[in-house]
Amino acid sequence: MNIPDELQYTKTHEWVKKIQGNEVSIGITDHAQHQLQDIVYVELPSIGRELKMGAPCAVVESVKAAYDIYAPLSGKVTKINQELRESPQLINEDPYGKGWFLHIEISNPNELADLLSPGQYRAANESEQ
Amino acid sequence: MKKTPLYESHLKYHAKMVSFHNYLMPIQYDSIINEHLLVRKNAGIFDISHMGKFEISGEDALSFVQQVITNDAAPLSEKQALYSPLCNEKGGIIDDILVYKMNLNKFLFIVNCANTEKDMAWLTEQAKPYRSLKLKNVTDEMSIIALQGPSSLQMLKNTLETDFKYLKRFCFDDFLMDDLSMIISRTGYTGEDGVEILVDATYALRLWDLFLKKNEAKGLRPVGLGARDTLRLEACFLLYGNDMDETVTPLETLIDWTVKFDKDSFIGKESLLEQKAGGVKHKIIGFEMSDQGIPRHDYPVLKKGEKIGKVTSGTFNPTTRKGIGLARITDQHAMAGEEIQIQIRDNYHEARIVKTPFYKRELKK
Numbered sequence: 001m002n003i004p005d006e007l008q009y010t011k012t013h014e015w016v017k018k019i020q021g022n023e024v025s026i027g028i029t030d031h032a033q034h035q036l037q038d039i040v041y042v043e044l045p046s047i048g049r050e051l052k053m054g055a056p057c058a059v060v061e062s063v064k065a066a067y068d069i070y071a072p073l074s075g076k077v078t079k080i081n082q083e084l085r086e087s088p089q090l091i092n093e094d095p096y097g098k099g100w101f102l103h104i105e106i107s108n109p110n111e112l113a114d115l116l117s118p119g120q121y122r123a124a125n126e127s128e129q
Numbered sequence: 130m131k132k133t134p135l136y137e138s139h140l141k142y143h144a145k146m147v148s149f150h151n152y153l154m155p156i157q158y159d160s161i162i163n164e165h166l167l168v169r170k171n172a173g174i175f176d177i178s179h180m181g182k183f184e185i186s187g188e189d190a191l192s193f194v195q196q197v198i199t200n201d202a203a204p205l206s207e208k209q210a211l212y213s214p215l216c217n218e219k220g221g222i223i224d225d226i227l228v229y230k231m232n233l234n235k236f237l238f239i240v241n242c243a244n245t246e247k248d249m250a251w252l253t254e255q256a257k258p259y260r261s262l263k264l265k266n267v268t269d270e271m272s273i274i275a276l277q278g279p280s281s282l283q284m285l286k287n288t289l290e291t292d293f294k295y296l297k298r299f300c301f302d303d304f305l306m307d308d309l310s311m312i313i314s315r316t317g318y319t320g321e322d323g324v325e326i327l328v329d330a331t332y333a334l335r336l337w338d339l340f341l342k343k344n345e346a347k348g349l350r351p352v353g354l355g356a357r358d359t360l361r362l363e364a365c366f367l368l369y370g371n372d373m374d375e376t377v378t379p380l381e382t383l384i385d386w387t388v389k390f391d392k393d394s395f396i397g398k399e400s401l402l403e404q405k406a407g408g409v410k411h412k413i414i415g416f417e418m419s420d421q422g423i424p425r426h427d428y429p430v431l432k433k434g435e436k437i438g439k440v441t442s443g444t445f446n447p448t449t450r451k452g453i454g455l456a457r458i459t460d461q462h463a464m465a466g467e468e469i470q471i472q473i474r475d476n477y478h479e480a481r482i483v484k485t486p487f488y489k490r491e492l493k494k
Contacts, residue, residue: 037145037157037160037161038160038161038162040162040423040445040450041421041422041423041445041452043473043474043476059474061423061445062161063161063162063355063359063444063445063447064156064161064355064358064444065425066423066425085421
């Protein structure tokens with residue numbers, strides 16, 4: 001299982017990468033894309049939408065079913081990955097790179113403390129199995 | 130949780146196992162898309178041992194079968210099979226099944242896994258007036274392996290050293306290889322050519338391994354229930370529990386042809402005649418999405434903002450890479466070419482009613 005050291009995580013298998021100031025990039029983990037397999041459709045929020053930590057913010061669909069993706073932090077959507085519309089398989093191929101979902105201008109930096117470290121995320125996955 | 134005799138083999142092939150109506154079954158081994166395309170282009174092998182199987186025997190067998198199914202078993206020759214709904218008195222669909230005529234006084238029903246117990250209880254009740262009838266649940270004693278795809282008959286020949294091309298669609302035959310006895314049936318649920326092989330559960334793994342060993346070099350791979358569902362939907366075979374249940378009748382689905390009103394009597398006949406005379410208000414149609422949205426079971430179907438029905442089955446179609454589905458809608462809209470909308474979460478997505486099936490194999494002589 002690939003869990004990069006420089007990212008933070010949620011129990012619901014999203015990752016968070018700090019970009020600059022209060023802006024973060026988010027996506028889903030290698031473990032999540034592997035569980036879903038064959039991602040064929042992604043629904044992203046519109047730019048400017050206010051997200052609430054823990055609330056659904058996007059949907060990914062495999063051949064079999066649709067799954068909610070939860071906002072790892074609260075804030076405003078500043079950028080979305082338009083490429084996913086045509087090429088949702090990028091999430092399977094490169095979950096931490098070209099398969100990013102969106103950028104958030106976070107509104108409450110205190111929430112960052114609630115995210116999991118790579119070690120905590122690994123441990124959470126192991127106890128899940 | 131029950132396991133089929135092929136459980137260990139599924140693990141060996143790295144299957145993702147899921148609980149499916151009390152059975153641990155392989156949903157996929159590799160990817161549903163690859164498995165779907167493999168069956169369309171070459172061949173795949175499926176474990177469908179979870180299907181329910183009932184033996185019906187005795188002098189009354191035919192008259193009992195005729196009473197419980199809506200289709201007509203009278204014209205069947207020995208070793209011929211028939212698709213039919215089982216209906217209740219109101220014409221509601223209890224299950225859709227395959228009826229195999231083994232011989233003059235013996236039939237085999239293959240029923241949906243989820244309905245095995247319900248069907249057995251229903252049939253037991255209906256069998257009461259038939260004194261000499263024997264009804265036996267043989268689900269655990271018999272496995273079913275499906276070999277499906279354009280190369281399947283060739284692979285069958287490679288494995289059993291016998292050509293089964295003489296079997297017409299919906300015909301079956303007994304076959305014995307050394308001590309391995311089986312029934313080869315030219316049936317399937319994928320829209321491709323192929324066979325379903327009924328074999329004693331104790332020999333199922335041996336036969337499964339033999340097929341894979343003899344045909345691995347030709348590309349044969351196990352295929353899971355995920356692709357079985359996308360294949361059947363692309364071929365427009367209905368799925369019990371999704372496209373039909375006890376609240377709908379065969380006349381409101383794509384299988385109105387399975388109701389044979391010229392039969393003397395059968396359970397549900399009066400209600401179905403009444404419905405036919407009054408006109409059917411709902412129809413099942415096939416539709417294709419105009420954008421990239423993927424329809425799913427229960428999504429609302431609209432026409433100019435007005436709700437006209439619901440999606441009964443939907444998926445991403447690996448062949449065309451588009452969303453496809455079946456929907457039950459009010460009859461006046463049920464015409465190919467009509468533009469409809471599918472509500473996917475908070476958005477309305479454009480779709481178009483198309484002719485069914487979505488996929489039809491090219492018939493080769």
